[in-house]
Amino acid sequence: MKYITIDGAQGEGGGQVLRTALTLSILTKQPIELVNIRANRAKPGLLRQHYISVMAAKTVSNAEVEGVELGATSIRFSPGELTGGDYHFSIGTAGSTVLVCQTILPVLALANSASTVTFEGGTHNGMSPSLCFLQHSYLPLLRKMGVACRVCIEKLGFYPAGGGKWQMLVEPTASLQPIDGLDARAADPSVEQQCQLKALISSLPKHIGDREVATAVKILAWQQAPQDVELVESAGPGNSFQAMVSTHSHASVFETVGELGVSAERVAKRCAGRVKQFLNAQATVEEHLADQLLVPMALAGSGSFTTTKPSLHTLTNIDVIKRFLPVRVRIEQQTKQRWRIDLTTT
Known part of the structure; x- marks a missing residue:
C-alpha cells in the first residue's frame, strides 16, 4: 500500500x-x-x-x-x-472536544446519512477553540457552505476538571459551497456590527465576571454593547471571558480563559487587546478562524477572506492541504495590518 x-x-x-x-x-x-x-x-x-x-x-x-x-x-x-451514524467520543481529560469535532465534522457533513455525535471532555481550556467559538464563529460559516448541523449542550468543561458533555447533529450534503463575499464588509462596530461582552463563571464568585466586563467596557468603549455574566454548570471551577464582534455572516469571538493568580482585570485586558488589533485591521476573519476555515474552503474548491497577519498555524495548514488537494492559495498583504487569502483549484 x-x-x-x-x-x-x-x-x-x-x-x-x-x-x-x-x-x-x-x-x-x-x-x-x-x-x-x-x-x-x-x-x-x-x-x-x-x-x-x-x-x-x-x-x-x-x-x-x-x-x-x-x-x-x-x-x-x-x-x-465513510458512514454516518450515532457516535460517542470521550476524551477523559479537559482536552478539547472542539478539536475532535473539527476533525470529523467535514467528514460527516459529506457522509451518506445523518449523524449524531456525543462528545465528553473539555469545552473551554484556553489552549484551543472553545465550544462558544464553534457555535458562533465556525459553524455559521459552515452553514453558509451548506453544512446543516446544530449543537446541544448538557454541561461545559473547564480546565483542569473537564467533564463537559454536548452533542452535534449533522445532516449530510452532497458538496460544500464556496464562501463568497466575506470581504465585502470589514469589522467596524460603529457602522453595522453588533458587539457583545460575556463572562462565563463556574463555581467562582460572580464579581470576577462583573469586573472582567467592566474592564473591557472601559478599554473598548463599548458602553452600549450587550453585557452578560452567566453562571454555568461544570465539573469544576472555571471562567471564560469573551468579546464578540458580529457581522452579517458570522461572529468573531475573542476569548481569554481565567487562570489561578491572574486578576479579572488582566484577563479582560488580554482579550480587549486582541479585539482592538482586529478592529484596527478592518479584516473580516480573525487569526484563529482563518486557519480553521482553510479545510472546508479547500473542499469547496474556492473561497477568500481578509484577516490579520497569517499565523504559522495558517501557513502550516496550507502546506498540509496542498499534499492532498490540487489547490492554489494566494496571500496578499493589503495594508500594514490586513492580509487577503484567496484559495482556488488548480
Missing part, C-alpha cells in the same frame, strides 16, 4: 497537522503515514485529545490503523468507507 508521508514537525509542528491530515485522508481516500507527530511540543506524540481524534476518524471511516497509542509519534491510517 502506498502512503502519503506527512511530517508532523513541519511548520507549527502541533496537533493541527495531524487533524488536517486525518480529515483529508478520509475524504480523498488516501492512506497516510504520520511521522514526528507534535514534534515541536513539550510533550511530543499523541496526547488524549489527539488519540481520540485519531480514533474518531478511524471509527467514522472504518479505517485500518497501525501504531495508534498514547505517546505515539508515528502512525499509519488507511481510510475505508
Whole structure:
C-alpha cells in the first residue's frame, strides 16, 4: 500500500497537522503515514485529545490503523468507507472536544446519512477553540457552505476538571459551497456590527465576571454593547471571558480563559487587546478562524477572506492541504495590518 508521508514537525509542528491530515485522508481516500507527530511540543506524540481524534476518524471511516497509542509519534491510517451514524467520543481529560469535532465534522457533513455525535471532555481550556467559538464563529460559516448541523449542550468543561458533555447533529450534503463575499464588509462596530461582552463563571464568585466586563467596557468603549455574566454548570471551577464582534455572516469571538493568580482585570485586558488589533485591521476573519476555515474552503474548491497577519498555524495548514488537494492559495498583504487569502483549484 502506498502512503502519503506527512511530517508532523513541519511548520507549527502541533496537533493541527495531524487533524488536517486525518480529515483529508478520509475524504480523498488516501492512506497516510504520520511521522514526528507534535514534534515541536513539550510533550511530543499523541496526547488524549489527539488519540481520540485519531480514533474518531478511524471509527467514522472504518479505517485500518497501525501504531495508534498514547505517546505515539508515528502512525499509519488507511481510510475505508465513510458512514454516518450515532457516535460517542470521550476524551477523559479537559482536552478539547472542539478539536475532535473539527476533525470529523467535514467528514460527516459529506457522509451518506445523518449523524449524531456525543462528545465528553473539555469545552473551554484556553489552549484551543472553545465550544462558544464553534457555535458562533465556525459553524455559521459552515452553514453558509451548506453544512446543516446544530449543537446541544448538557454541561461545559473547564480546565483542569473537564467533564463537559454536548452533542452535534449533522445532516449530510452532497458538496460544500464556496464562501463568497466575506470581504465585502470589514469589522467596524460603529457602522453595522453588533458587539457583545460575556463572562462565563463556574463555581467562582460572580464579581470576577462583573469586573472582567467592566474592564473591557472601559478599554473598548463599548458602553452600549450587550453585557452578560452567566453562571454555568461544570465539573469544576472555571471562567471564560469573551468579546464578540458580529457581522452579517458570522461572529468573531475573542476569548481569554481565567487562570489561578491572574486578576479579572488582566484577563479582560488580554482579550480587549486582541479585539482592538482586529478592529484596527478592518479584516473580516480573525487569526484563529482563518486557519480553521482553510479545510472546508479547500473542499469547496474556492473561497477568500481578509484577516490579520497569517499565523504559522495558517501557513502550516496550507502546506498540509496542498499534499492532498490540487489547490492554489494566494496571500496578499493589503495594508500594514490586513492580509487577503484567496484559495482556488488548480
